[in-house]
Amino acid sequence: MKNHQVTIVDIARELGISKSTVSRALTNSTNILPETRAAVLKKAKELDYQPNMLALGLIRNESRTLGVVIPDIQKPFFAAIVSGIQHTVSRIGYRIVIAQSDESPLEEKENIKALMLSRVDGFIVCHTRDTKDFEHIKLLHSKGYPLVSFARICPELPIPKVVEDDFNGLYTTTQHLIEQGKKRIALLAGPRQLLASKLRVNGYKVALQQHGIPFDKELVVHTKFLHDQVAAALERWLNLKHPPDGICTVYDAGAVKLVELLKKKGIKIPHEMAVAGFGDDPAASIIEPGLTSYAQKPYEIGVIAGKYMLDLLNKKYPVHHSDMTICKGSLVVRGSSR
Amino acid sequence: MKNHQVTIVDIARELGISKSTVSRALTNSTNILPETRAAVLKKAKELDYQPNMLALGLIRNESRTLGVVIPDIQKPFFAAIVSGIQHTVSRIGYRIVIAQSDESPLEEKENIKALMLSRVDGFIVCHTRDTKDFEHIKLLHSKGYPLVSFARICPELPIPKVVEDDFNGLYTTTQHLIEQGKKRIALLAGPRQLLASKLRVNGYKVALQQHGIPFDKELVVHTKFLHDQVAAALERWLNLKHPPDGICTVYDAGAVKLVELLKKKGIKIPHEMAVAGFGDDPAASIIEPGLTSYAQKPYEIGVIAGKYMLDLLNKKYPVHHSDMTICKGSLVVRGSSR
DNA sequence: AACATTCCCGCAACCGTTCCCGCAATTTCG
């Protein structure tokens, strides 16, 4: 069975030449007699020779493998990004190994450590919701590892980044609800410490401000993306003296949950309460009424992150290159607001 | 920067001992003076030594990396399986590199070839819908590679397999529709050549037969999972002299599409037409009415496939071990049939 | 005190490949 893989030494022995010559025939095009090379190639095919990339990697000190650290591959958002990364880098002969942090900062750290041991050539990372300590990734950076981060980034690190258009997303959706005649718009926000979360809240605030609507902090609820928190937020809003007539959310799953709750309560969507989401998840077009949502292109984010990584690997950038691509999205208007 | 990684030789030089001693201190617990080992460990930590797994892999002829070849990571089904695999094997120190075939048999072949070159230790594979030629994977098997396949399998290959309960799934859903009083049940099936597809059609047939309902081949439409084909199938059924009063499908996306089309036509669900799906996708619980669907546990499939692989790697099985786990699912009944 | 035994450690080979260096044979050129 798998007792002995064919090596260049085997080829050399069979042909009665040295392994250096075999190596030259298979790689370097110079300093080799065409007939010799032909003989080697023929014998290589005959023996079904497969070069051992581990040995090559040992010499070159590279594995042609990239580590991709994400919270959860089962989220459509991350799955699409992984897909984009894989398609992009595999064309240049890179492989990706994926590790899930399951939203645990500790697991994120462990994963990065493990990937370092297996000598990946670079890292593409999206941090946990709760990652506050960025020492592990700064260490990576200080060791000179090519590093790209996306979506949930560490702003102070001078590395390429790819993010969604958090600000504009909420700015656009909020403005849209205002244009639909809504006067009092609530916001179902994300965790406070998350940068993306802050940006989205800002987009919401600026849109209100530009239309002369006062900001009311009673209308903003920060969540950790948990279902119960959504229900609680809705209860709170409905019990206000002046309840809202529209709700923006920073994630579709929350918006979907809201729509379900509102329907159960018999509150008419969008007339009594408009709802808008963020992400344009598959669910947005399935639920009824359709969910107005700011569509992003996670696959594109993956492609861009992959390209950044390839550029880093090819040393196209100076050492401390800090570039950031903000992926523009677009508002998909559906029945929940129209 | 990344000029020179610390090696055991560096440690040896600093301590004035030989590299074999360092190696023994770091691995072998025997034949080493405790003080020496302590000194080595201390120095290793001090220099932040990271063992080079490539070098180790070269010696052991293994990479502790598994190749996972799937059609499309963006499908929730595959994403969940990948998640299960990753969680299972990473606890034993294995990494997974994923490659997408995008449902192209050629790409599937190329991916496997590329993964072979990078010396993965084993393969976990789900074939393309259109894979008819299994030579590439038989080659893998004949070379002695640990091999596990799932969902879309090659039945003749004596390797561990993990599949959904295709037969029972459709048997159960069909029977359920019959119990709901449906007399004429159509079937939206998958591609003819797919084994899983055949099994599901059989489940449907047997359920009909056991309840004395004649099989009518006009009521069965084979698709390649395309949306237009769903619409065409529905048209055809509705134009029959005796249209069906219930539809079973072999995939949720098709069932969801059917529900949407039926609603657009004003046909009452489930009274005039019941619908059932397969897979219990997230969409099934979001759409209205809720979609009755045979729930499978893709994450579990991944876990089992991962365990099979670990067993193979540990040589727990004889060479031609051919085991198959059929993952039982359960029918989730919702408004589309009740 | 002489010998056997144990215990640490260093030497060197090895995994599969690349690549530099040098040697011999052939070709080029004055």
Place this chain on the structure above:
DNA sequence: CGAAATTGCGGGAACGGTTGCGGGAATGTT
């Protein structure tokens, strides 16, 4: 026609580890 340049190939070091073997010192046994 002889020196120089070129060409094709083999030898061997290197990449970063592991491991069998053997040597020398310390210890144990009569």
